[in-house]
Amino acid sequence: MLTVGPPPAMAAAAPRLSGAVGRVFTGTSPTAWDPALRPFLADLVRPFGTGLREDLLVDGAGHSFGEMAEALLPDLVDDREPVDLLVLAYALHDLRLGRSTATHLSDRCPGRPAAFAVCDQGSAAPFTAVRLIESYFAGGACSRAVLLVVEQSALHYELAAPAPLPDRHTAVGLRFDTDGAPLTVRQRTAVEPAHVAAVLAAEVAALRGDRADTTLIACARLAGLLPPGIAHVVAAEGQPCTGVWYELATGRPEGLVLLAEYTPEVGVLSLSALDVPAPARPLADARAVAG
């Protein structure tokens, strides 16, 4: 149970990244053939006049957030390490539509932590999730948290408007403790596409300072808009919500690592700065598994 008083005027502690794991999942969840999926989807789309994708419903497609995220937990925490808070972040919804998966995952996580999900914010959701974790660390009631960023590629109805769609199933798990690599998040709102490059350049300059050992991990949308003179990695377009986090977890960058994500549908430019002192191992217990 998480019990907290009012938030403090001064932060008692700050979360530090102490573990990261990323995994691409192949195959299809058994949930794709769940008889409950079709009627739920039909109810969901009916008011919007959207057609179901019968081909996907018949053939079976997609993955379950719960199954993917649960597979990462043993690589993030062991049974002797109780977690206080578990947060799930996603853009496109789960294959298992009615499940409170974050709460389900709490039951699979040491410490049976308080759990919730952040969504309806596109690729900005994981950054907001980190801010929320930060705010619970600040009160002192939380000293270990897990963030699970998930996306699955199946959309069982016609897309009503252009929107990012994953081309693979990906889950990324991040572990936060009071020891580890210092990590901060900044989010700029009401950022119009025409101004993204300038805002990004200013934010990167402010976060970078005079650090030469800086790597920028940017989402695919920002490719071509990156400030010059900085080493960079561009995340895969097919991982629109997990991409930058997947690169962080599997790429093992060192030095000052900046993450940049632009989410035009909500007008948010999100940035994160992570200081990984070289030549120390970048992220304690970091593991990356792909395939």
Place this chain on the structure above:
Amino acid sequence: MTALLEVAAHLPSTRFPIEDLAERLGLHDRQVRLFRRFHGLAEVRLAPGGSLLDLLLAAAARLDGLAGNEHRVRYVVHARGMPVAVPYPHNPLRELCRALGLEHALSFTLTHQACATGLLAVDAVGRMLAADGDPDALALVLAGEKTYTPDAQLVPETAIFGEGAAAALVSTGDGPGRGDRLLAYATSAHGEFDGRLRLDRDLAVRFQNEYPRLLAEVLLAAVDKAGLTLDDIALLLPHNVNAVSWRRVCKRIGFPVRRVVLDNVAVVGHSFAADPFLNHRTAVDGGRLAPGDRYLVGAAGLGATFSAMVLQHDPTGPTHNSTDQDNTDQDGVRARGNR
């Protein structure tokens, strides 16, 4: 200090006696009679043909303190019980931001605590505001959902969902006029109850058996965290699942049922994460909270999450400047109060 600066409620104008919903919900006559006689349910407010955006906008429109203060709103959060509400990439929350001049705000949904998510949202945005350090900044929390699928219409032998909606302005900073101060929050996750209660009878029975104990635990934990005892609690704002479960919880913890705001249970329906706010409005409009009163809010969500919050009433905040309007339904009929 997190505070509820203002709370507004919207109840759809259409009242459905639960007998009229029997076919939609797949209930037999005996089950309907059980809901009415044993659980204390009579009717449910629904908005047929209306959208989620309509519900949330109607609630937000009843906030006196929002117009003219849009620039102060940093966060707009939908506290949602159902993990999915609309097809991707529809985003009613963003549409609401555009409609209300809040495009500058960071908007997102909190979910996966089912109907306990409303309390989470208040605590979470309070912490985000505190971290920002701007005492004038506000957050807008919205709650309310459409009953679009069976999972969002009925909890077997427990509750019938309605489409009441609420909006709350959350502030931070100390001193009078900041609204009802949040003293403590407790939340407990019980993922062992994940599943489909409609289909899994054993799970439903286990959940019903454990529910009073688990809800009692968080209620008492929140009171203890606030440095209080139940004798210090003037009022308990419940979620509107049914009356009998609250009588059981009250018996377990030794709290008088007459101090639980059960008025809306019979006539509104369980409005997902909006219940605590709807009942807050009812309590304030009914004059059941005095200056300085400490009150307890309880909620449980399927899946399952149990949560409780203790607040202290501040009558100098704008919460109490517009009581003639906020709890009025679309037809201008005042919603049931505590008088």
